[in-house]
Amino acid sequence: xxxxxxxxxxxxxRYLERTDNVLRLLRTDYIASQDExxxxxxxxxxxTLSTKSETPKVVTSYREALYHLxxxxxxxxxxxxxxxxxxxxxxxxxxxxxxxxxxxxxDYYHIVRDPHTEDLLLQxxxxxxxxxxLRESIIFYGTVEVTxxxxxxxTFLNLGKYIERALQxxxxxxxxxxxxxxxxxxxxxxxLLYALSGxxxxxxxxxxxxxxxxxxxxxxxxxxxxxSVSYSLSQIDRYFQRLKETSLTDNFKEMEFLAGKMVKDxxxxxxxxxxxxxxxxxxxxxxxxxxxxxxxxxxxxxGYT
Amino acid sequence: xxxxxxxxxxxxxxxxxxxxxxxxxxxSHYQVFLQSLKKDSIAELVKKNELAKxxxxxxGITFTVYSxxxxxxxxxxFDILPRIITATEWSIIERGIKQxxxxxxxxxxxxxxxxxxIKDGKIPAALILSCPNFMxxxxxxxxxxxxxxxxxxIDLIRDSDGSFYVLEDNLRTPSGVSYxxxxxxMTYRIFPDTLPKNNVRSxxxxxxxLLKNLMALSKRAISNxxxxxxxxxxxxxAYFEHTTLARLMGVELVEGRxxxxxxxxVYMKTTAGxxxxxxxYRRVDDDFLDPLVFNPKSMLGVPGLYFAFRSGNVAxxxxxxxxxxxxxxxxxxxxxxxxxxxxxxxxxxxxxxYSMSDPEHFSLVxxxxxxxxxxxxxESGGYGMLMGNAVTEKEIAEYxxxxxxxxxxxxxxxxxxxxxxxxxIDGKIQPRHVDLRxxxxxxxxxxxxxxxxxxRVALREGSLVVNSSQGGGSKDTWVLA
Numbered sequence: 001x002x003x004x005x006x007x008x009x010x011x012x013x014r015y016l017e018r019t020d021n022v023l024r025l026l027r028t029d030y031i032a033s034q035d036e037x038x039x040x041x042x043x044x045x046x047x048t049l050s051t052k053s054e055t056p057k058v059v060t061s062y063r064e065a066l067y068h069l070x071x072x073x074x075x076x077x078x079x080x081x082x083x084x085x086x087x088x089x090x091x092x093x094x095x096x097x098x099x100x101x102x103x104x105x106x107d108y109y110h111i112v113r114d115p116h117t118e119d120l121l122l123q124x125x126x127x128x129x130x131x132x133x134l135r136e137s138i139i140f141y142g143t144v145e146v147t148x149x150x151x152x153x154x155t156f157l158n159l160g161k162y163i164e165r166a167l168q169x170x171x172x173x174x175x176x177x178x179x180x181x182x183x184x185x186x187x188x189x190x191x192l193l194y195a196l197s198g199x200x201x202x203x204x205x206x207x208x209x210x211x212x213x214x215x216x217x218x219x220x221x222x223x224x225x226x227x228s229v230s231y232s233l234s235q236i237d238r239y240f241q242r243l244k245e246t247s248l249t250d251n252f253k254e255m256e257f258l259a260g261k262m263v264k265d266x267x268x269x270x271x272x273x274x275x276x277x278x279x280x281x282x283x284x285x286x287x288x289x290x291x292x293x294x295x296x297x298x299x300x301x302x303g304y305t
Numbered sequence: 306x307x308x309x310x311x312x313x314x315x316x317x318x319x320x321x322x323x324x325x326x327x328x329x330x331x332x333s334h335y336q337v338f339l340q341s342l343k344k345d346s347i348a349e350l351v352k353k354n355e356l357a358k359x360x361x362x363x364x365g366i367t368f369t370v371y372s373x374x375x376x377x378x379x380x381x382x383f384d385i386l387p388r389i390i391t392a393t394e395w396s397i398i399e400r401g402i403k404q405x406x407x408x409x410x411x412x413x414x415x416x417x418x419x420x421x422x423i424k425d426g427k428i429p430a431a432l433i434l435s436c437p438n439f440m441x442x443x444x445x446x447x448x449x450x451x452x453x454x455x456x457x458x459i460d461l462i463r464d465s466d467g468s469f470y471v472l473e474d475n476l477r478t479p480s481g482v483s484y485x486x487x488x489x490x491m492t493y494r495i496f497p498d499t500l501p502k503n504n505v506r507s508x509x510x511x512x513x514x515l516l517k518n519l520m521a522l523s524k525r526a527i528s529n530x531x532x533x534x535x536x537x538x539x540x541x542x543a544y545f546e547h548t549t550l551a552r553l554m555g556v557e558l559v560e561g562r563x564x565x566x567x568x569x570x571v572y573m574k575t576t577a578g579x580x581x582x583x584x585x586y587r588r589v590d591d592d593f594l595d596p597l598v599f600n601p602k603s604m605l606g607v608p609g610l611y612f613a614f615r616s617g618n619v620a621x622x623x624x625x626x627x628x629x630x631x632x633x634x635x636x637x638x639x640x641x642x643x644x645x646x647x648x649x650x651x652x653x654x655x656x657x658x659y660s661m662s663d664p665e666h667f668s669l670v671x672x673x674x675x676x677x678x679x680x681x682x683x684e685s686g687g688y689g690m691l692m693g694n695a696v697t698e699k700e701i702a703e704y705x706x707x708x709x710x711x712x713x714x715x716x717x718x719x720x721x722x723x724x725x726x727x728x729x730i731d732g733k734i735q736p737r738h739v740d741l742r743x744x745x746x747x748x749x750x751x752x753x754x755x756x757x758x759x760x761r762v763a764l765r766e767g768s769l770v771v772n773s774s775q776g777g778g779s780k781d782t783w784v785l786a
Contacts, residue, residue: 094552095558247577
């Protein structure tokens with residue numbers, strides 16, 4: 001397939017996955033903020049989810065934070081901006097993706113621009129708005145599964161999706177860890193799992209009160225958990241293998257090595273889950289491996305300029 | 306009259322051909338459709354109109370106007386009532402366009418080779434050589450099957466007696482065919498079951514016919530040549546059309562930066578390395594195709610493309626240099642071409658055209674300017690045009706100065722009041738002026754025209770300007786079997 005098209009499909013999937021993760025996090029945070037006696041720190045949420053290079057936005061209320069993080073057109077990391085990016089990427093490959101997929105993304109775009117969405121977020125029940133938006137990303141994944149052919153485009157789409165997912169899970173784990181202290185730790189882990197749609201799974205799989213080691217295990221290593229880093233990396237490896245037939249041999253071999261190493265490194269790690277310093281080092285190392293893989297993919301497969 | 310409740314606001318204009326009404330009577334080919342409408346009150350039509358708008362929006366069939374970083378979505382205005390053309394009318398159109406396209410192709414081959422038509426004194430040499438779109442680089446180039454205009458869009462209008470006139474030929478990169486296809490699929494949704502009941506001919510073969518022709522032009526003797534559609538990119542106003550056609554034909558939609566020329570062959574950059582391209586259906590203008598030969602500032606083209614084309618390693622569709630045949634100053638000579646090359650009488654009429662470089666014509670035109678329209682020979686889309694009946698004295702004086710500067714660039718024609726058809730506007734059925742652009746596909750097996758075309762509507766009451774850039778819309782066009 002055309003390198004430019006592969007690049008756009010890849011980034012379309014990355015921005016969509018990012019949007020989905022941010023929306024889940026905001027939904028959890030909003031509910032958390034309604035459930036706490038103390039003032040929920042929206043400024044911190046705003047700071048962590050904003051682009052680092054921008055001047056920090058001061059928010060005085062949760063509505064203001066929601067506006068900035070979801071609807072603000074001038075904010076480079078807002079959900080709105082990301083959906084526009086998803087759609088612009090889709091537009092540039094409109095002939096390649098299916099008509100159904102294009103219409104689904106087009107609907108997503110119209111929903112985030114809908115005055116009703118703004119009204120819900122800023123005047124009424126924000127959860128309804130977040131659920132509506134989240135449903136659109138689920139429809140996206142369903143539409144991909146049902147309508148897209150299983151050629152290289154599908155592969156690059158999934159590579160984008162799982163690269164972004166792994167990065168988001170790493171970021172989120174680190175972020176919740178940063179803010180957790182002895183008192184708030186259990187609650188903080190709970191919200192982390194909610195944000196990753198993994199709380200119910202946790203109670204079934206680990207069958208005891210929330211413990212830091214178990215949470216770390218779930219988010220980093222549990223291969224049954226679709227938001228775990230380990231699961232995402234094995235998906236990256238699995239999808240990448242599909243490119244064997246259509247790749248230039250040297251390019252494929254170089255990437256195959258990186259993908260394989262990423263998966264095995266985390267699978268056979270000897271890091272003690274109770275050793276927080278070592279776990280944090282592992283997070284950083286894994287993130288660097290993923291970024292390197294993504295960078296190589298760009299140069300070897302998408303290099304068209 | 307049975308349709309009176311629907312048609313209370315339908316006031317036809319004297320001396321204008323209305324395609325639905327003959328005096329007060331409804332023409333027979335509109336009867337079946339109007340019968341089916343009778344059940345629908347005006348309120349129903351309002352609902353259908355809403356539905357159509359919603360469908361266009363959700364399918365993203367929109368123009369995007371960029372400002373402040375965020376695109377503003379605009380729907381290409383669509384009128385829900387179809388325009389109906391009878392089988393007899395269509396057979397005239399079909400024969401007329403085939404004849405015309407055939408003659409224009411021979412003309413292009415002639416003008417870029419032996420130039421018999423000039424030597425025989427049928428067309429002045431100065432007219433051709435002064436044409437900005439006469440491309441010297443094309444002289445002596447042999448094209449496969451001798452076809453220059455694989456795709457043409459011929460604009461037709463109807464005079465007060467209903468006869469068809471050619472308004473202009475579009476032989477370079479005619480657009481609008483995706484709207485022809487989309488408008489039809491809109492009709493399925495808003496008027497269920499009316500198409501079969503009215504015995505409307507299908508237009509869905511267009512992409513297949515086009516692909517078949519494009520594949521036949523590959524210079525390599527391989528069973529599955531690589532055909533691509535070259536687009537200027539997502540900011541082009543016709544981008545939607547480019548994606549639609551690429552999707553329907555299953556060919557790659559490429560931008561200039563996706564292509565590279567090596568050793569006089571064209572390749573596209575894929576995730577698996579370079580892949581040779583055989584046929585390029587380009588929607589990029591001649592001037593931007595190759596910065597090495599044409600406009601050096603072009604970022605849309607591919608350096609070396611023209612050399613690859615000249616070397617016979619890639620086919621470019623439509624051929625470069627076609628602009629010499631659809632130049633508005635060459636237009637009045639087309640009937641002569643038909644007689645000269647085909648020894649036939651023209652089937653479709655031509656609008657009388659005055660060349661402004663002729664001093665007699667010049668004074669004649671400006672003496673009755675209120676009946677005239679002056680156009681630039683090298684512009685389309687309704688730009689640079691002066692409608693003599695709708696401007697002030699001052700505007701005329703200013704325009705006159707422009708014409709005097711470079712009279713070769715202007716022609717004048719008497720204003721023809723285009724025919725009217727029923728449209729649903731502001732909750733009423735009202736007549737509006739239309740033209741018709743059928744699309745002719747010229748392949749090794751001859752010329753084929755899908756029964757239909759793009760009907761463009763001047764949405765403002767009384768307006769004769771149908772161009773989408775000037776507030777025009779479109780509607781579905783039915784050709785009855």
